[in-house]
Amino acid sequence: MTAINAVMDLTRDGEVAVLTLNSPPVNALSAPVRDGLALGIAAAEADPAVKAIVLICAGRTFIAGADITEFGKPAVKSASLFDVQTAMEQSKKPIIAAIHGTALGGGLEVALTCHYRIAAASAKCGLPEVKLGLLPGAGGTQRLPRLVGPEIALDLVTSGRHVGAKEALKMGVFDEVVADDQLLPGAMAMARKAIAEKWPLRLARDVNDKVDAARPNAAKLFADFRAKNAKLLRGFEAPEANIQCIEAAVNLPFDEGIKVERALFVPLMQGLQSRAQRYVFFAERMAAKVEGLPADAQLLPVKSVGIIGAGTMGGGIAMNFLNVGIPVTIVEMKEEALSRGIGVIRKNYENTAAKGKLTAADVETRMGLLKGSLDLADLGQADLIIEAVFENMDIKKELFAKLDGVAKPGAILASNTSYLNVDEIAAATKRPGSVVGMHFFSPANVMRLLEVVNGAKTEPAVLATAMGIGKKIGKIAVVSGVCHGFIGNRMLSFRQQQAQKLILEGALPSDVDRVLYDFGFPMGPFQMSDLAGLDIGWNAATSKGETIRDRMCEAGMRGQKNGKGFYNYDAERNRTPSPETEKIILDYAAERGINRRSIDDDEILERCLLPMVNEGAKILEEKMAQRASDIDIVWLNGYGWPVYRGGPMFWADHYGLAKIVERLKHYGITPAPLLEKLAASGQTFTGQ
Ligand code: 3HC
Secondary structure, eight states: OEEEETTEEEEEETTEEEEEEOOTTTOOBOHHHHHHHHHHHHHHHHOTTOOEEEEEEOTTOSOOSBOGGGTTSOOOSSOOHHHHHHHHHHOSSOEEEEEOSEEETHHHHHHHHSSEEEEETTOEEEOGGGGGTOOOTTTHHHHHHHHHOHHHHHHHHHHOOOEEHHHHHHHTSOSEEEOGGGHHHHHHHHHHHHHHTTOOOOOGGGOOHHHHHHGGGHHHHHHHHHHHHTTTTTTOSHHHHHHHHHHHHHHSOHHHHHHHHHHHHHHHHHSHHHHHHHHHHHHHHHHTOOTTSOTTOOOOOOOOEEEEOOSHHHHHHHHHHHHTTOOEEEEOSSHHHHHHHHHHHHHHHHHHHHTTSSOHHHHHHHHHTEEEESOGGGGTTOSEEEEOOOSOHHHHHHHHHHHHHHSOTTOEEEEOOSSSOHHHHHTTSSOGGGEEEEEEOSSTTTOOEEEEEOOTTOOHHHHHHHHHHHHHTTOEEEEEOSSTTTTHHHHHHHHHHHHHHHHHHTOOHHHHHHHHHHHTOSSOHHHHHHHHOTTTTOOTTTOOSOSHHHHHHHTTOOBGGGTBSSEEEOTTOOEEEOHHHHHHHHHHHHHTTOOOOOOOHHHHHHHHHHHHHHHHHHHHHTTSBSSHHHHHHHHHHHSOOOGGGTOHHHHHHHHOHHHHHHHHHHTTOOOOHHHHHHHHHTOOSSOO
């Protein structure tokens, strides 16, 4: 074995040179990796005894892409990826990529420059650059469509999805798939066959039949694709650039297409959207790290879960655990509510099965893990119990006191409260160390965010387990301290407050919604209220017409569910502005002597977003969030903040903190001390 450099070894086995790359954690294409590849290929080329080359990776995965940590930093002196790929394509000896784990981005692009590709059955591949606001900048947009055709290439580069080995084989990305433990032997056998049978040095750049065949109908193909995906890709810059590259692959010779790819790559890389999306990539991983907890903290076993409340929240929460094979006992007070709740869970699974995303057997397996009960005592053996009952402190305290008498010692007692004081709930038990908040977002089986609320007495192992189980069920878990509304809802309330003021002072609900939609949110606050139901938390008996919402509810408006709210809805849920609501707003403003004025879009945006940022600063100051990026992760995954704007704190940093201080004062809002301090010293929340 020869060490080529610190990350690359070369061994020779007969006529085959095996280049083994070992650069943990994910063999990303850092400068030493690029050097190792260039030097390794050159060494194998130079050895006359070598007739074929296998490129394989040690550790958990094949090359997972460019080294994202290098982006935006000055270039270091090393081989460029382009140099490496050119050397590979000019090799006189067949190079075989042996792929396990995930061959992603630049990793797949390196593999596409090899002559042949063999993969382990569990391997995946993909071009996920679009998720970082980029496009595959190492020839991926030109080589991939030549192998798989433009239709599949369009799907892969605009979705960034990971493709399993079997599918990749069918598409023509991989040439052979072998059992996981047969990767190296399989690659060696392929290399020997290539030598014995004198396989041609096949290069993806020279495979033209699929792009040639697509060319006559290409205009329609791309127009249809753009039209079909317009809504999904709204606001993002990178998908369109990716589409243009695939267009170039179909319409231009390879070398011309590469020029287009390069020309479109550079502005994306330098742009704010990609910076935001790269920041989010690391922010997501950072959120899992809890200050004061070792990364390998011992987790408590969670082999069974109890859920109290079979309503929308409880049912959605239960599905998360059933999906990963953890048995759930769900408890309700009345038989009718219990069977309704279980029925909804079954219906949800059956709907998923009808879309072909689950088999009928999967549905039964999941439902087989679910047990309904009317008796709290049935939760006596559960490792984790999550309460999802009505949002009322007295009810929760009574319930936790009862749970204390029922749950086994060491069980985690979690509350799904979205606002209430977890410490007060914990104090209702004799084991406050076992109590934690687990705030799911509706629909709980879909939304990725989980706020894990760390009570004053929550034990570290309990906190670590809540975070760990969140990851296991596919959530992005973020730690919050105990405060009213935690991170997300606490900030949201400031946006809602301003939205209400804006419609009194002169804007219409549709103006506010439009501005926030154009910013990139899936919907504005008034559409959201209509969707949630105007009567949530409204009490007819105590309503005195003190708010616009009271008056709307008193007039029988309930939002989407009865077609009347801030908008009117037809049977297909198409919305039109509601003159009745407008009248309620105008009357209300007149009664209060408010002189309505014209309010422009900039003011709407600033008044909705800046108070949120201000509250985010207070949350940081009070240490309710561990770091600014955790706040961003909450807003990205729980409230539809557009990922290409990085989250409220990242956005604020780029809007300018000094400007935000000035604008807040202009609107009569006192800036948070931390915000003022950072602005005065030219610092930022996120360091970005
Ligand atoms: N560059 C630098 N660091 C990376 C990285 C990359 N491409 N990919 C992962 N890492 C780091 C992570 O930050 C993490 O670091 P940490 O332990 O310090 O937090 C560590 O590797 C492990 O990553 P994960 O926690 O994500 O591990 P998983 O096993 O859950 O996932 C993965 C592995 C599927 C490879 C996932 O990390 C991933 O999707 N990575 C990004 C892949 C990607 O986007 N590649 C394209 C890059 S852009 C490109 O190639 C441009 C080219 O076209 C020129």
